[in-house]
Amino acid sequence: MSEDSAEFGNVSIALTGSGGAGVITAGAMLLDAAARAGCYGMFVRSSGPQIRGGEAAALIRLSMQPVEAQDDVFHLLVGLDWHNIERFAVELPLAANSLVIADPANGPPPEVIIETGARIVEVPLKDMAKAVPNGRPNMVALGLIAGLTGLPEETLQAALAKVLEGKGEKALQASLAAALAGLATSAGLEFDRRLPAATGHEKSRWQISGNQAAGLGAIRGGVRFVAAYPITPATEILEWLAAGLAKVGGALVQAEDELASINMIIGASYGGTPALTATSGPGLALMTESIGLAVASEVPIVVIDVMRGGPSTGIPTKSEQSDLNIALFGLHGDAPHIVVAPASIGDCVFTANWAVHLAESLQVPALVLSDQFLGQSRAIIDQPADLAFATQRLTVETVGDGYRRYALAAGGVSPMAIPGTPGGQYTAEGLEHTPRGMPSSQVTDHVAQLDKRRDKILGFDYGDHWAQITEDVDSDLAIITWGSTAGPVREALNRLRAGGRTFRLIVPRLLAPASPQRMAAALRGVKRALVIEQSHSAQFFHYLRGYFDLPCPADSYHRPGPLPFRPGELVEQIANWSAA
Amino acid sequence: MTENPGIASVADLLAHAHAMESEAHERYLDLAEQLELHRNVEVATLFRKLAQIEQLHVRKILDRVGALELPHLSPWEYRWLDDEAPEAASIGEAHYMMTPHHALSLALRAEQRALDFYSSVLEGGGNSSVQELARELAVEEREHVELVKTWLAKYPEPGADWAEDPDPPVYQE
Amino acid sequence: MNTQTVSASAARAYKSDVKPVWCPGCGDFTVLSAITKAFAELGLPPEQVAVVSGIGCSSRIPAYLNTYGFHGVHGRATALATGLKLARPDLTVVVASGDGDGFSIGGNHFLHACRRNVDLTYIVMDNRVYGMTKGQPSPTTEPDWDNALTPGGTGLRAFNPLVIALASGANFIARGFSGDPVGTARLIVEAIETPGFSFVEVLSPCVTFRPDQRDWRNAVRPAPVQPTGDIGAAARRLMTDDGFNLGVLYVGSRTPYQTHRTAAPVSPSEIEQQFAV
């Protein structure tokens, strides 16, 4: 079910190719041009397992409204070649009114394309490129797409100039000439998805990926030390932070493995520097023992997990929300900690910033569950608000005799002596300990410290940040979802509202500690709830059932990755559920 | 007996004597604490007594030092005959089930080493005031050796099974 | 009296009032006192020192010191200390491990700590056994040492940590013996004073599970050679070493790894301009 929103100005484009065809670069340029033209949009990459030269697809959605999901179908598919396109076919849904641009030099389009019934038009992309000195087919395709979607020529020129900056004037001119050839050809083609001219924006807009956004949030929160081991799809956070930290006076260290990176950040934070690491599921699994150390020794740290398909090495380049259980329950012992999840690409800035604030304020590890879809998608969004938290770790300046690092203070947070503070010397301890930090196996110490570590987290005022509660807050039907699934759900609910059906949407950012009272309040008046998530075993649903004591009957719609949720799929699921 | 010609001045000798007595004092305290922790009260008490005696010796040395300025010596600059300050009881020989006989034998060896040290200074020559001080200190040390000997005589050597513990060690961490 | 002498009491000031749980006779006691002597000799303010350890009898050391300390998880002490030292280059950071902690579960971090050459002093109390867990073989245990977990011995060749340290890039390599507290204190002083990653193996008998190690007293000897900066000579020396030569065996001149921090940091709002359309 695809409820069209062409009147809003909304087009989805796929550009495919392989072996150095340059579709990803062209996609990035298209997004940049669209940003300059005043559009919103989203750019998702899909690629084969090859490191270089494999088949790849640039999936771009442009709109006059903010978009947070891929659309149900692609309105325009441009194939620079068809190598191994079967692998992508399922990711490239086409409709009968979709337009497919095929280069006759590649022979007839493959069966998977033809059988969709889409309109196929032949354009000799390669020959057109050859006609331009040093011209490349991807630039011809880019110009063609820009023309078909109505992006002004000057935005294309500016985007090319930006991306090709440093490649020399000759390269720029060649690319531009090829693109302009494509643009000229578009005039003769029929396509009903031209975007209207933008009418200026109240807010300034950003072009950013979720991974960059998370890095920025961390820096805003005060993180100045990062240690990490590369892993897809988290590496871009680290690469962005390596440069970003250098500018703000911090540093990033590449560790020998995740066991080291987690311990390095614990060491740095113990020394007083807010510290973070970013990883994906396999790395998080390696880190869990030491996250428990940070819980016990009360050292603030932030760990971002950019989730991918699991278990084991799983599907490194595709999204899934299946690390929820390990993030919530992966630590041994009773180990209260924070788990938060951003609800959109832009929200990665806020949530990472908030995670640092919570970790520092509560002297605990805070885990941030992002995912491949949020992390690696690049989007044009409204500039996220800067909610500048007054983050401050509770420390001691001067210490009298008998400093007690783990004192049973009201609220549970006890002041921390930072090395260098005279008289504050103590040993941070992973063994259960007395208030002074001496190892202890006494029941009274164990219970007192367990209570302390629990109470500081439960007693904290998380304010309204704990969840986004939106859409139709008076509806007695609620949808509960989290993380990247919130985007397609929001779009589905918009479509349903247009059809007169309304739902309350609850997207918790704060996943741990469980907040049953807050959830109960958010669900007041709700008769039924549907829990939607991208997990084969419905981890979120079971968590809500087990720990939130939901006040109403709840059903689950869940499925694993690697395919993203599209709004149409969710419209259908939600409509069926609400009619039942 | 090895000669110890290295001690050149009274201040130097007093620096050695002071370090030796304080190390001995600290060492007996350490041993007392170790055995207290292992609930060997009898030997712990004995080590505490020995520590007290050494503390008196430290005071006596300090009285002799008076206003004299002592040289700064790094731990490895002392000219002991052995690896460490001679009067400090050898910590590696402790055992959680050790008996007063073992403790006093340990102490006797330490006191004897101290005496040997002063004797070596005497034999090493040096100026007359160093000689005179070394002689006095040696006399005192000999008294300690005798004291510990009489003490030790009250505790005959235990049977070969003194270290037998029917329980195994405990698994930890 | 005006005594600047590093007396027992100056060293004692670096001890905390926590009483070690070690077995009387354990070599670790002497390592503890060698560390305090070294700190006293260097005149380090206790609040400017952090001692980081893993898990094991030997790793209990931080709590017994009146400095800052971190008793972390098994095997990861060098990593934690690396983070601390990089974030706080002003501190003197010392790492303490056992042979199991440092060479088995922490083996990979050992290689990379040597290779990274951060200005740390790494003291491994080698007793060729897992003391804390009741006497299992470690990577440095003799192949035929009989024990309950590997009856008849592991049959595995013992690991040579000094050779590994040299090959991996440690800048200072020394061996001490707990029965020689003064010599050990001196090695620790030199290790701390030498920039970069300094590795000090201290033979430290486990009297409970390896009572045979009481004989180490008779086996050790001062290395019959001078410290060298020649890596080839050091390699030959360490490869043919029987494990009982004491002293500084290698001192290099590699520049320690540090993270560069700009003196003119900009605010986060400046760097976010890159995202503006």
Ligand SMILES: Cc1ncc(C[n+]2csc(CCOP(=O)(O)OP(=O)(O)O)c2C)c(N)n1
């Ligand atoms: C992850 C983990 N695995 C195993 C243990 C159990 N454990 C504690 S100490 C230890 C070995 C310690 O041996 P070593 O480092 O040689 O120190 P020693 O006790 O001999 O000083 C082991 C295996 C643990 N604490 N954590």
Ligand code: SF4
């Ligand atoms: S078990 Fe061994 S290593 Fe552990 S304290 Fe006892 S003697 Fe020392």
